[in-house]
Amino acid sequence: MEDGEAVVESVGYLSFDPPEQPAPEDRPVGAYYISNSRIGEIRPRPDTGSDDDNTAASSSSDEDDDTDWSDSDDEAHQPQRPAEGIGPVQDSIWNARFQQLVRLPDTESKYQQLAYLAHDFQHAAEVYGRIIISERFVPVEFKTIKPLDIGGIAGGEKFIVQSILFKYALDTDVMPGLWMYGGDFPDDASAMKAAGHELRSLARLEDSGAIEEGIFLPLETLVDYRGFRLLAVSVLPVSRKTICYGSHDAGLTVHSDYPAFNRKLKAIFTRLNLKGHRVKKKILYGPGDIEGHWGADGKLYLLDFSRLYPPESIQQTQALFPTNPMASRALFYKMLRPELVSSYQKPLCSDAFSLWLKGDPLAKEHNDEVRAATTRLIEGIIPDLALEIVFRCLKLKDDALNETETVxxxxxxxxxxxxxxxxxGVNMRFLGALRSRFLVTAKQYDLHLMGHIDTVYSSLMFTEMAARVAKNMIRALLREKMKQLKVPSSEPYRQLVLNLFNLFSGQAAASTRFWTSVVPPTLDPTSAPVKSDGEAGQQPNSAEGRNVEYYIYHQCLGLKNEPSPATTSLPVGSPHTNMLDPKSHSKGVIFTQWLSSEALGTRGPSLAPPLRARRVCSGRSIS
Known part of the structure; x- marks a missing residue:
C-alpha cells in the first residue's frame, strides 16, 4: 500500500476445514468429531437442577433453539437449511452445556454452574494437553492421542479428544520459503501471541453482547507446557458447508449470505468500534478470515478471532522497533489493544495493511486511520501515561520514604x-518506551523532592521487561530441549528450568557474565555452534535466528561473551544490583518473584469469578 508499508496476504489462524475424504464409519462426518481415545474421559458435571427457575428455563431451551430471523426485511433473504450436503455434524457435550447455561436468566446459580463448567473444561484441557505436548516428538504409532487430518493451515498437527479440539500455536509455512509469522524463518513465539489474541478477542466479543444478539461463541482455553502452547476449543456442530460469514479459505470465497445475520454482527462489531470494509464484493465488519457459521443445531456461531483488532502501523513504530525485511508479518500478531480501539474517535478496520483490502476503494483511508491511531498511541497516550506515573511518584514519595518496600x-x-x-490501551511491548519516557519526564522535576520512588518505579518496569524476556527464553530453550531429547519424561526439563533460574538469580561467574555482557553474538543462524560448553552436542534451531531468544540461547549455553572493558557497573534492574533497597532485599529476590509468576505460572490459572464465569479460562503451566 502507501508509504512503503508492505502488504501481505492474510491467512486465517483458526481455520477448521473438514477432511476431503469421508471420515471413518465409527465417527460422524464433519469438521469435528469425537475422539475414540481410550484414556480416561473427563466430562462436564451434570446439571443438578437445584434452581427451579433455571430448571424451567433448561426444560424449555430446546423450544428456543431456532434463531429468530423476524427482523429480516425480505422473506427471500431468510436463511434456509440446505436440503443436502451438510452431512451429520455432531455437537459436543461441552458446547451443548455451555450454550444452555449462557442462555439462562442471570442468577447466582447460573454463574456458579458456568464457573464449574469453566473449571472442568480447563482441567480436561490441561490433562489431555500435557499428554499431547509431552508426546510431541514420539512416533505417531506410539502416541497416546493420535493426530487427526482435519485440514487448516495453522499449527500443524491437530487432535480431538473428549470433544475438545487441540491445535498447536506454532508458526506454519504458508508457501515455500514464507512463514506465517516469521517470514523467512519460523517464529513460534509470535504464533503463541496470536493464540493469546484469540482468547482475549473472544472475551471482548462476549462483553459486546454477542449472546444477547443470538451469536454463540465456543469455549476456549490455552495450555502452556514445556515451551509449547495449545489452543483448546470445544467441538462445535459446524463444518465447511455451514459457513455464512467471512472466509475459511484465505479469501478464495467470502460470505455474507444472510442479511439478518449480517445486521447482528454489524451491531456487535460496531460496539467494538470496528469499521466495515469491502472484501471482494462483500461488506464485512470484522477481519476477512473470521468465520460465522449457521450450525447444525440451528445456532449462529462465530469463530477465528485472532485478528479481530487492527494491527499497529509498522511505519509509525519503526523508531521504537527497528524493522527487518519481513517486518510486515507483524500485522498478524502486533495488534492494537481493545481499549485503544474502543476509545479512538473513529472506527478502525481490522484488515488494515493486508491484501484483504485489495478490492476496497477506501483502502487508503482505512490504513491512514490505523496509522493515526498508532501515532496517537506513541506520541500522545504513552507520554501522558509517563506523566501520570511521575505524578503518582510525587504523591507517594512521603509514604515511600517511611515504608519498607516489601515484596x-x-x-x-x-x-x-x-x-x-x-x-x-498501551501494549506491553511498549513498556521500554514507557520507561524511557518516564525517566525523561522525571528529570523535569526535583528528584530530591521525589525521594527514591522514581528509581523504584524505573527498576520495577525494568524487572518486568526482564521477566517477560526470561519467560520467552525459558520457552524457547524448553522447545529446543524437547527437539533434542524427544522423550516425554519430565526430569530433563525440570533440570533445565532449575539451571536457568540459577543463571538468572545466582551469584556465580556465569550469572554475572550473563547480566553484564554487552556485545551480543552474531544473529546469523549459519554461525550457530554445533557444540557448546553448556550442553554438548546440542544444535541450535535456526528458526530462532531472527529472535532475541537466539541471543539468549547463546548466553544460556555458556558461550564466553565477556563484558566490555568500558563496562564498570551492572545494569539497573539486574538481580546483582542494589536496584531497590539494599537493607531489605537480597540479590535477585524481586526479579525471581516476577520471573516465577510470568514464566512458570505460579499465579495459578486465570479463572473467571462467578459473575464473570462465562469468560474463558486460561490454563498456564510449565514443568
Missing amino acids: QVLHTHLQHILHRMHTC
Missing part, C-alpha cells in the same frame, strides 16, 4: 503500572 508493596506498585497500561 507485596512492590508488587502493588508494579501491578498499578501494568493495569494503567492496559486501561490506557
Whole structure:
C-alpha cells in the first residue's frame, strides 16, 4: 500500500476445514468429531437442577433453539437449511452445556454452574494437553492421542479428544520459503501471541453482547507446557458447508449470505468500534478470515478471532522497533489493544495493511486511520501515561520514604503500572518506551523532592521487561530441549528450568557474565555452534535466528561473551544490583518473584469469578 508499508496476504489462524475424504464409519462426518481415545474421559458435571427457575428455563431451551430471523426485511433473504450436503455434524457435550447455561436468566446459580463448567473444561484441557505436548516428538504409532487430518493451515498437527479440539500455536509455512509469522524463518513465539489474541478477542466479543444478539461463541482455553502452547476449543456442530460469514479459505470465497445475520454482527462489531470494509464484493465488519457459521443445531456461531483488532502501523513504530525485511508479518500478531480501539474517535478496520483490502476503494483511508491511531498511541497516550506515573511518584514519595518496600508493596506498585497500561490501551511491548519516557519526564522535576520512588518505579518496569524476556527464553530453550531429547519424561526439563533460574538469580561467574555482557553474538543462524560448553552436542534451531531468544540461547549455553572493558557497573534492574533497597532485599529476590509468576505460572490459572464465569479460562503451566 502507501508509504512503503508492505502488504501481505492474510491467512486465517483458526481455520477448521473438514477432511476431503469421508471420515471413518465409527465417527460422524464433519469438521469435528469425537475422539475414540481410550484414556480416561473427563466430562462436564451434570446439571443438578437445584434452581427451579433455571430448571424451567433448561426444560424449555430446546423450544428456543431456532434463531429468530423476524427482523429480516425480505422473506427471500431468510436463511434456509440446505436440503443436502451438510452431512451429520455432531455437537459436543461441552458446547451443548455451555450454550444452555449462557442462555439462562442471570442468577447466582447460573454463574456458579458456568464457573464449574469453566473449571472442568480447563482441567480436561490441561490433562489431555500435557499428554499431547509431552508426546510431541514420539512416533505417531506410539502416541497416546493420535493426530487427526482435519485440514487448516495453522499449527500443524491437530487432535480431538473428549470433544475438545487441540491445535498447536506454532508458526506454519504458508508457501515455500514464507512463514506465517516469521517470514523467512519460523517464529513460534509470535504464533503463541496470536493464540493469546484469540482468547482475549473472544472475551471482548462476549462483553459486546454477542449472546444477547443470538451469536454463540465456543469455549476456549490455552495450555502452556514445556515451551509449547495449545489452543483448546470445544467441538462445535459446524463444518465447511455451514459457513455464512467471512472466509475459511484465505479469501478464495467470502460470505455474507444472510442479511439478518449480517445486521447482528454489524451491531456487535460496531460496539467494538470496528469499521466495515469491502472484501471482494462483500461488506464485512470484522477481519476477512473470521468465520460465522449457521450450525447444525440451528445456532449462529462465530469463530477465528485472532485478528479481530487492527494491527499497529509498522511505519509509525519503526523508531521504537527497528524493522527487518519481513517486518510486515507483524500485522498478524502486533495488534492494537481493545481499549485503544474502543476509545479512538473513529472506527478502525481490522484488515488494515493486508491484501484483504485489495478490492476496497477506501483502502487508503482505512490504513491512514490505523496509522493515526498508532501515532496517537506513541506520541500522545504513552507520554501522558509517563506523566501520570511521575505524578503518582510525587504523591507517594512521603509514604515511600517511611515504608519498607516489601515484596507485596512492590508488587502493588508494579501491578498499578501494568493495569494503567492496559486501561490506557498501551501494549506491553511498549513498556521500554514507557520507561524511557518516564525517566525523561522525571528529570523535569526535583528528584530530591521525589525521594527514591522514581528509581523504584524505573527498576520495577525494568524487572518486568526482564521477566517477560526470561519467560520467552525459558520457552524457547524448553522447545529446543524437547527437539533434542524427544522423550516425554519430565526430569530433563525440570533440570533445565532449575539451571536457568540459577543463571538468572545466582551469584556465580556465569550469572554475572550473563547480566553484564554487552556485545551480543552474531544473529546469523549459519554461525550457530554445533557444540557448546553448556550442553554438548546440542544444535541450535535456526528458526530462532531472527529472535532475541537466539541471543539468549547463546548466553544460556555458556558461550564466553565477556563484558566490555568500558563496562564498570551492572545494569539497573539486574538481580546483582542494589536496584531497590539494599537493607531489605537480597540479590535477585524481586526479579525471581516476577520471573516465577510470568514464566512458570505460579499465579495459578486465570479463572473467571462467578459473575464473570462465562469468560474463558486460561490454563498456564510449565514443568
